[in-house]
Amino acid sequence: MITVFANQKGGVGKTTTAVNLGASLAELGKRVLLVDFDPQGNLSSSVGVSSSDKTIYDVIHGGVGAKDAVRGTEMLGLDVIPSGIDLTAANVELVDTDNREFVLREAIAPLKDDYDYIFIDSPPSLGLLTINGLVAAEQVFIPLQCEYFALEGLSLLLSSVDRIRKNLNPNLKIGGIIFTMFDSRTRLSNEVVENVVSHFGRKVFRTIIPRNVNLSEAPSFGKPINLYKPSSIGAKSYMKLAEEVIARG
Ligand code: ADP
Numbered sequence: 001m002i003t004v005f006a007n008q009k010g011g012v013g014k015t016t017t018a019v020n021l022g023a024s025l026a027e028l029g030k031r032v033l034l035v036d037f038d039p040q041g042n043l044s045s046s047v048g049v050s051s052s053d054k055t056i057y058d059v060i061h062g063g064v065g066a067k068d069a070v071r072g073t074e075m076l077g078l079d080v081i082p083s084g085i086d087l088t089a090a091n092v093e094l095v096d097t098d099n100r101e102f103v104l105r106e107a108i109a110p111l112k113d114d115y116d117y118i119f120i121d122s123p124p125s126l127g128l129l130t131i132n133g134l135v136a137a138e139q140v141f142i143p144l145q146c147e148y149f150a151l152e153g154l155s156l157l158l159s160s161v162d163r164i165r166k167n168l169n170p171n172l173k174i175g176g177i178i179f180t181m182f183d184s185r186t187r188l189s190n191e192v193v194e195n196v197v198s199h200f201g202r203k204v205f206r207t208i209i210p211r212n213v214n215l216s217e218a219p220s221f222g223k224p225i226n227l228y229k230p231s232s233i234g235a236k237s238y239m240k241l242a243e244e245v246i247a248r249g
Pocket residue numbers: 009010011012013014015016017042124180181182209210211212213215216217219
């Protein structure tokens with residue numbers, strides 16, 4: 001199953017969720033590949049992989065095979081294709097490419113059977129990189145921060161998903177909305193969750209990821225939360241989310 005994490009807002013937990021949900025699935029015995037498709041490379045550094053070797057840019061641009069760009073991580077069963085700042089150029093270069101929306105899809109196709117889950121992390125925009133992610137994927141996971149303006153961006157994202165389904169990728173499903181950085185003490189967090197659940201029902205994952213400082217510390221150690229602090233509420237929450245993802249099939 002190929003899943004893209006998308007939300008054109010930055011800082012909503014796309015990368016954190018791709019890394020820690022992926023690592024939790026790996027801990028449960030699944031084979032997981034993380035594809036870093038954000039030029040900022042936060043996903044790569046969050047699992048301790050640098051962009052000095054082959055990156056996703058070399059795969060989509062330089063004729064490097066996807067399998068040759070895969071790197072292992074400290075976590076058994078968790079692999080990554082890193083990105084680097086050179087991916088920024090792809091945004092511009094792809095504009096003049098035939099099939100410019102299908103470049104990532106074609107690039108990772110040879111890896112599909114090697115993994116139970118392929119997670120694509122995308123940048124905070126609805127530009128060509130994110131479109132490539134949405135075209136490559138079978139489903140989109142939408143991390144939402146529990147704050148008032150979360151909903152404004154959501155309708156724009158959902159209409160982009162609709163457009164891509166009509167024109168480019170008829171198989172694309174909304175895999176689910178994932179609440180992140182929940183603060184149970186604030187009424188606002190609770191209200192946002194209730195509001196979204198009343199609109200989207202079962203599309204919303206029951207597991208809600210709370211705000212947890214360990215989740216923000218882990219990337220600087222290059223470790224997913226289940227290696228950095230397995231007893232933390234952040235680690236437990238992502239493990240619960242992984243179980244829910246498996247149960248939903
Ligand atoms: P995005 O990829 O959508 O831009 P990130 O996953 O990078 O968002 O998260 C933005 C920031 O918030 C990062 O510094 C990250 O460490 C922090 N963060 C994400 N989720 C949580 C959480 N549940 N609790 C605390 N900090 C978090």
